[in-house]
Amino acid sequence: MQSKVFFGALGIWGLSVATLFAATTMSVQVNKADMRETPSYLGKVVSSLAYGDKVTIESQNGAWLQVSSSGQSGWVHNSALTKKTIVMKAGAGAQTTASSGEMALAGKGFNSDVEKQFKDNHKEINFAPIDKMEKIKIPIADLQEFAKEGKLQSAGGAK
Amino acid sequence: MSLRNLTALALCILMAGCGTLEKISEVGTGLAEATGTITPEQAKSINKSAGAIDKASESMTPEQEYYIGRTVAATILSQNKPFDNRALTTYLNTVGQYLAMFSDKPETFGGYHFLIMDTPDINAFAAPGGLILVSRGMLRCCKNEEALAGVLTHEIGHVELNHGMQAIDKSRYTAAVTTLLAEGAKNLAGSNVAELTKAFEGSISDITSKMVNSGYARKSEFQADKAAVTILERAGYSPNGLISMLQQMEKNLKPGGHDFAKTHPAPQDRIAELTKLIKATPSADAAARQARFNENMRGL
Numbered sequence: 001m002q003s004k005v006f007f008g009a010l011g012i013w014g015l016s017v018a019t020l021f022a023a024t025t026m027s028v029q030v031n032k033a034d035m036r037e038t039p040s041y042l043g044k045v046v047s048s049l050a051y052g053d054k055v056t057i058e059s060q061n062g063a064w065l066q067v068s069s070s071g072q073s074g075w076v077h078n079s080a081l082t083k084k085t086i087v088m089k090a091g092a093g094a095q096t097t098a099s100s101g102e103m104a105l106a107g108k109g110f111n112s113d114v115e116k117q118f119k120d121n122h123k124e125i126n127f128a129p130i131d132k133m134e135k136i137k138i139p140i141a142d143l144q145e146f147a148k149e150g151k152l153q154s155a156g157g158a159k
Numbered sequence: 160m161s162l163r164n165l166t167a168l169a170l171c172i173l174m175a176g177c178g179t180l181e182k183i184s185e186v187g188t189g190l191a192e193a194t195g196t197i198t199p200e201q202a203k204s205i206n207k208s209a210g211a212i213d214k215a216s217e218s219m220t221p222e223q224e225y226y227i228g229r230t231v232a233a234t235i236l237s238q239n240k241p242f243d244n245r246a247l248t249t250y251l252n253t254v255g256q257y258l259a260m261f262s263d264k265p266e267t268f269g270g271y272h273f274l275i276m277d278t279p280d281i282n283a284f285a286a287p288g289g290l291i292l293v294s295r296g297m298l299r300c301c302k303n304e305e306a307l308a309g310v311l312t313h314e315i316g317h318v319e320l321n322h323g324m325q326a327i328d329k330s331r332y333t334a335a336v337t338t339l340l341a342e343g344a345k346n347l348a349g350s351n352v353a354e355l356t357k358a359f360e361g362s363i364s365d366i367t368s369k370m371v372n373s374g375y376a377r378k379s380e381f382q383a384d385k386a387a388v389t390i391l392e393r394a395g396y397s398p399n400g401l402i403s404m405l406q407q408m409e410k411n412l413k414p415g416g417h418d419f420a421k422t423h424p425a426p427q428d429r430i431a432e433l434t435k436l437i438k439a440t441p442s443a444d445a446a447a448r449q450a451r452f453n454e455n456m457r458g459l
Contacts, residue, residue, distance in 0.1 A: 029221050030268045041260045051222070051268075063263070080266035086220075109335050110223040110359050117356040118230060118363075127233045129241045133272045133290065134229075136252045143257045150304065150451070151444040152395035154261065 026067070028053045029082040029104075035074030039064030041140065046074035052086040052106050219332070221288065224324060225268035228288030230363050231323065232274075235284050235292060235371065242277035242295055250455035251275060254304065255291060255311045261393035262312075262386070264319040271315065280418040281411060283310060284370050285317040287324050296418070298459055300408040304448040305400025308391055313401065316386030322379050326369035327362045334358035374422030381424070381432050388436050398437045405430050 028049045036043030039061040049055065055067035055076070064075045084102045119127065138146075147154055219227075251273045259271040271289035275298065276282065282294040291314045301307040317323065338354045369375065375383075388398040409426040412419060423429070 030266050031222075031225075031270075033266060041265070077266050079264045084220075104220045105339070106220075106222065108339055109219070110226045110355065110362075112226070113352050114355050114359045115226050115230060117352050118359060121356065121360070125230075125233050125237045127229065129236050129274065130229050130233045130290065133232075133241075133274045134269060136248070136272055137270065138249075138253050138256045142253065143260070146253050146257055147395070150448045152257075152448075154395040155393040 024057045026055055026057060026065075026081040026083055027086040028055065028076075028080060029084070029086065030080045033076055033080035035067065035069070035072060035076055037074060039066070039075040041077075042144065043075060045140075047072045049076070049080075052088045055081065219324065219335075221268040223335075225288045227324070227327075227359070227362055227366070228269075228286040228290050230359070231286040231366050231370075232284070232290040232292060234363055234367050235286070236274075236276070238371075239276035239278050239280075239282075239292070239294065242275040244275065244458040247455050247458050248273070248275060250451070251293070251307075251311075254307055255315070258308055258312050258390055258394050258396075259289065259315055261390045262315050262319045263389075267318065271318070273311070280416065281408060281420070282418045283314050285314040285323065287318065287321070287366070289315075289318050291315070291318070294418075295459060296411070297408075298456070300404050300411055301456075302403065302407060303400065303445065304452040305391075305396050305445070306404035306407070307400075307452070308394070308396045309387060309398070309401030309404045312387035312390040312394075313383050315390060316383035317375075317379075319386055320379070320382055322375050322383070323366050323370070326366045326375075328365050331358045331362045331365065334361075370422070372422070377424045377428075380429065384429055384433055385436060388433065398433070402430055402433055402437070405433075 028051055031051050033049045034045045035047050035049060037046055038044075049069060053069055055069040057065050057067055058073065059066040061075070063078050065078055065081065067074065067076050067081075082104070084104045086104050086106050088106045115127075119125070146152075255273040256271055259265055267289040269288055269290075271291065273291045273293065276292050276294045278294045279296045279299075280294050281296040281300060282292075283297050284292045286292070291311065293310060293314070297310055298307070301310060335355060335358045338351050338358070374380075384401065387401055391398040391400065405426040408419065412426070414420060
């Protein structure tokens with residue numbers, strides 16, 4: 001019992017020595033982030049990164065970071081990345097987390113289980129319009145066409 | 160450590176303030192260490208990592224912000240039905256998602272999405288994470304796409320500046336983080352979800368009451384307007400659109416209304432602040448934008 005408890009605890013809280021690369025490694029903190037050929041939303045998408053993916057930082061251009069991951073290289077806006085190590089599964093942290101104290105547990109805290117409990121407690125609140133609005137994602141090509149048609153002289157996306 | 164000790168530690172932690180988390184953990188581990196249930200090294204490691212989570216609580220992850228935002232938006236919509244007009248909703252999302260690309264926070268966990276509320280009140284809400292709700296009354300204050308862009312960028316500004324999340328009382332963070340600690344120690348059956356849900360409900364209530372009733376501080380509203388000007392300029396819109404929208408809003412607002420009349424600084428005050436910020440007016444070829452604006456707003 002006691003060893004299970006503490007191995008469980010250490011699994012979540014465990015710290016290790018991965019700090020060597022802490023300065024150049026970041027994690028994806030959003031559900032999905034695209035890697036682009038150039039530091040701009042107008043840049044062609046090279047590949048997509050998922051929540052918790054680790055990337056190595058190669059260079060910077062304003063708010064855009066050139067990163068590499070799984071043999072691919074491309075540009076990602078810095079708001080998609082965090083210096084925190086994102087631990088995807090409880091227990092996995094013991095081997096991988098940084099000793100800087102900067103870590104976040106994916107899927108913990110306010111999560112889908114909490115939302116479900118909230119829905120059970122508040123049946124009068126309807127989440128259907130939220131699920132519906134979240135599905136509305138205008139393709140980047142349409143946004144480019146929108147800017148062109150409207151003669152919007154943009155600065156090329158977030159700087 | 161026995162289950163009873165563990166539960167006592169968890170309860171201790173649940174009652175503790177954020178700043179004292181590390182100390183409480185030290186007390187717990189000290190007890191366990193003294194009774195020989197863990198080694199000094201294990202105790203040191205746990206204390207260190209409790210401190211780490213304590214610090215991490217200063218900012219919630221975008222994932223947690225996403226779940227808070229969904230529920231804040233759903234709660235607001237329980238009082239304001241969505242306005243179902245596909246063409247207008249697509250147009251709103253096109254303008255909004257285009258603008259969000261130019262903010263300092265273009266990436267959020269679930270992205271930016273926009274919805275129209277079916278009410279003549281002049282209102283707009285930005286739930287954390289980028290779910291933005293705009294009323295028909297607010298859209299009626301917009302006479303062109305620049306004005307609409309002004310409304311949307313002000314709301315994107317609130318998301319960028321984390322104003323919603325800042326409305327959460329610190330005690331909710333403490334409860335959430337300490338429950339995580341207890342969970343880390345060992346799953347305490349379903350009770351951790353129940354505890355977390357209490358902190359969650361409190362957080363939702365803190366944010367919605369701020370947005371709907373008291374409004375953010377005037378300073379926060381001016382900051383959101385400032386962020387809006389930056390985004391508009393980057394995106395190629397004249398920031399004067401925001402001023403023309405506010406001039407129209409001033410005419411449309413009813414004194415004593417439970418909308419922007421209550422929660423926002425007076426339009427003329429916002430205009431006064433904005434005129435200090437706006438330096439140049441880019442010459443804009445507005446004809447193409449006016450045509451599509453008129454076409455899409457017909458259904459309003």
